[in-house]
Each structure stands twice: as structure tokens, then as C-alpha cells.
Amino acid sequence: MKELLAPLKTHNRSVLTLLLLAAFIWSLFSVTWSRDLVHAGGWTTTVQIFEGLIKPDLSPEIVALAIESSWVTVVYAVTGMTVALIIAFIFGILGSGVLFSSHAVRVIAMGIFRGILATIRAIHELVWALLFVAVIGLSPYAAVFALGIPYGGILGRILADMINDVPKEPIQALRAAGASRLQCLLYGYLPLVRANMISYTMYRFECSIRSSAIMSFVGLGGLGYQIQLSLSDLNYDEVWTFLFFLIAIVVLIDAWSNSLRKRLVL
Amino acid sequence: MHIVEINNLSKQFGRKIAISSLSFDIKKGETVALIGPSGAGKSTLLNILAGSIPPDTGIYLLDGKPIQQYKNRRELANKIGVIRQQFDLVPALPAIHNVLAGRLGEWGFFKSMLSLFVPQDKQAAANALQRVGLLDKMHDQTSRMSGGEQQRVAMARLLVQNPEVILADEPVASLDPARAEDILEMLTKLVAEEKQTLVMSLHSVEYAKKYFSRIVALRDGEIFFDLPTEDITKEHLTGLYSLKELSQE
Ligand SMILES: Nc1ncnc2c1ncn2[C@@H]1O[C@H](COP(=O)(O)OP(=O)(O)OP(=O)(O)O)[C@@H](O)[C@H]1O
Ligand SMILES: [Mg+2]
DSSP: OHHHHHHHHHHHHHHHHHHHHHHHHHHHHHSOOOGGGSOTTHHHHHHHHHHHHHSOOOOHHHHHHHHHHHHHHHHHHHHHHHHHHHHHHHHHHHHHTTTOOSHHHHHHHHHHHHHHHHHHHHSOHHHHHHHHHHHHOSOHHHHHHHHHHHHHHHHHHHHHHHHHTSOHHHHHHHHHTTOOHHHHIIIIIHHHHHHHHHHHHHHHHHHHHHHHHHHGGGTTOSHHHHHHHHHHTTOHHHHHHHHHHHHHHHHHHHHHHHHHHHHHOO | OEEEEEEEEEEEETTEEEEEEEEEEEETTOEEEEEOSTTSSHHHHHHHHHTSSOOSEEEEEETTEEGGGOOOHHHHHHHEEEEOSGGGSOTTSBHHHHHHGGGTTTSOHHHHHHHHHSOTTHHHHHHHHHHTTOGGGTTSBGGGSOHHHHHHHHHHHHHHHOOSEEEEESTTTTSOHHHHHHHHHHHHHHHHHTTOEEEEEOSOHHHHHHHOSEEEEEETTEEEEEEEGGGOOHHHHHHHHHHHHHHHO
């Protein structure tokens, strides 16, 4: 039986690829590509949007507003990432199982903590935002936790995986030198994953800026909120001002993370 | 008198017998080279001696006490230290922390955490690095060091750990001959100074004869010969390696 299944297994991947491809093509057909899909006044709007792109509104009030909203967006993202890192650190380390000596405990703990991480990241930050706004109202805490919890789930999962993928020789050597499991974490696992974890966190930080901006659509202030207001007033020149600020933040973070990464190369 | 006593030790991996009924003793202060063809069981034996894998059968007394009774890692770390190829260092740490890792058995959690920020026992680390000739590289990232330098950092860690027995599994396998001799010379000298016992697996018979007082040859998990270095003749060695060819056919 096993011999019969073996060739199937090697073809599994191509079968899966074909299936996914078929699903994709089928989904194209299930969209009704009729004219009503396209906005009737689309052309004039497009022209207006491009005009805004060339002449963004740089009046002092709008620029001041953009700076203030950028600040709010960045603050939400930074605080949210701090919460995320705390969650990731605690649950990621526990979910990697390296702190538990008994095999049974390790398996159970990995199941529980990785399960928690999977659950909190399965829910999108916007959904978390709506939930928190419903519970605690339009407070900054809603934004911070809405960001921090799902990002903590993502970062925690990555941290746990990285810890599990660490080469085993250095850890064995530490054990042989008399190190406890916690000491192995300090002198082995954490330094071994540090560089990768920092660059992944920086990448996620960039994403969190975007999320933070988007999240303010639910009314939590920040760049997204301003974009929404200007959009509903059809002030595309203002929209572009805010968008340029958003792009600038992301570019700055990218530059920062590049310089960090350079210093951290192994 | 005997720091290591093993009797009828065997170890099997699935159907493969890696070690079969080995018995021998090692005196305090001896330097033993383990030689033998690939797959002879040298690494398996060293891993059992280090306590990192349990034997299937047999008795292993370390300093008169069965290895299973060393429940405490720290107690074991005082008796036995291990050095392998240079991959057992943490590349992302500066040399000093890799060296101070030899102290982890004695330190508690908070002291070891503090040490990552304010190195504790810095003097011990400096002395050890001085003895392996790397004092000036104390704060260098380990990953930026050459293979030979990394192996010397590992030796400095052993100096800080200061176990009674040092087990070395092909510590010079990935070094060029000049570097390899450097490391062997340094390690055997340090072991003599500290009155430690050394057991090292090697692929080079020449180095085994040059640096060790006793040579144990393994073949197919059994002892092929176990002799003081000066008693070893060409016949012994051709026997060891020609048999290897026979068994491979
Ligand atoms: N973890 C393991 N699982 C299965 N088989 C193993 C394992 N470790 C060792 N073996 C087998 O046991 C035998 C002895 O291996 P060992 O690594 O001790 O040899 P060695 O003398 O160190 O060889 P080399 O000189 O190549 O390092 C080999 O046949 C090997 O395939
Ligand atoms: Mg080996």
C-alpha cells in the first residue's frame, strides 16, 4: 500500500498547484465583468485624483494636520508593536517548548501556546478594532490593543518557529557546560534568533504603520481618519498630502531597518 | 585512581550496532586518542561518556559513581567538558560571552542575565583568552573569527568551566594542518597544566602518536587495539585500516 501511495505523494505538490490554479481561473469567471462594475463618473474622478497628485494641498493647516495625524498613527503603531512584542516574547518562547524538559509537558505546552497565538492572529486587526471600539469606545487603547494582539500572534509564531529551527550544536554545547534551560535561552536561543527576529520585527513594524492608518478609518484618529474625511469631501489634493506623509513614514522606517540590519549581520 | 570505568557498554541505533560490549578504564591524567575508520563508533562512545546519550546496556562509572546518578547538570559539568568542531559556539555573541558560558553551571539565572550586560568574572574570561592567545579579541563577535580562533574560544570556555575530563570529538577536523597542530598542541598543553584527563577522537594517526599517551582503536563498535603510544607498530595500523576495506566490500 505504501509503495502504491509513494508516487502519489511525489505528485501531491503538482496536483495541489493544478487545483489552486483551477480554483483561481474559476473565480475569474464567477465575477460578472459587466459595465455596472465600473463607476460611471470614473473618468472625471480619475482626472481629479491625478490633479491632486500633482498639486497636493500644502497649506499650513493641512500640513500641520498631517503632521499631527502622522504622529498619532506612528504612536499607535509603536505602542501596538510594543504590546505585540511582549505577547510574542512570552507566548513565542513558551510555544517553542524549549523551556520544558519533559516530553509530554512540552507537547502539551506547545499545543496550548501555539494555539493561543494562532487564535489571536486569525482575527484581523480591523475586527479587533471594531470589537474594542464596541467594548471600550473610541479610546487610544482600542487602537493599541487592536494592533498589538494580532501582531503579537504573528510575531510570536515566528519567534517560536525561529527558536525551534536554531542549530542544535551550540545548544548541546551549552547544556554540556552545565547551563539550565533558561540559561540556554539567554546564551543560545535568543542570541541565535536575534538578528532574524529584529529584521522581521522591523518589517512587521512597517506593516503596522499601514494597519494603524487603516484602523483609524473606524474613527480612531490618525492619517487614515483624515484621508477618509478628505475623501468624503472629495478633496483629493488633501488626500494626497496625507498619503505622502504615510509613504514618507514607511520609507523612513525602511531606511532605519536597513541600517539596523547592516549592523546586525552575523 | 580511574576516573572513567566502562564495562560491557553497548549502544544500538535501530538495527545498527554502534558500540558493542566495550570495556576499558581511563586513569586520571591520561591522554587518550580514539582512532578508527568512519562509523566505528567514536562519536557514539564520546556522547555516552559525556552523558548526552544513555547506553543500552553496561556500566559507566565516572569518578566512581554511575553516570545516571549525576542528576545535576552542574555536578556533571564539573566532571566533564566537551569540545567538538567549531559549530558549538554561538556566533551572534561576542567571544567573552561564549567563554563565560563555561560558568553557567555555577551561575544562577540572574547572574547569567546580568553578565550579558556587565560581564561577571571578567578576569577569569580574560585569563582564559590570554592562555589561548586571544585576549585582544575578547569583545569581537564570534562569527567574525576564523575556524582556528573559534576553536580556541571553545578551549577558553573549557578553561573557565575547568572540568576534570575533557572529551573532544574531532576538534580539528575542519582546520588546515598548521592550525590543527596549533590547536592540538595548545589543548594537550593546557590539559597537562590543569592535570586534566583528555579523550579525543581523531582521524589522523600521526597526530594521535604525536600528542597522546595512549591510543584506543575502534572498529565496528569494538576495540581493535588499546595500547600505549610507544607500543604501536605499523602492523597494528595496517590491520585497522585494511580490515576497514574488507568490511566495506
Ligand atoms: N543518532 C543515530 N541514529 C542512527 N544511527 C546512528 C546515530 N548515531 C550514529 N549512528 C550509527 O552508528 C555508527 C557509529 O557512528 P559514529 O558517529 O559513532 O561513528 P564515528 O566513529 O564517530 O564515525 P566518524 O569518524 O565518521 O565520525 C554509524 O554506523 C552510524 O551510522
Ligand atoms: Mg564521529
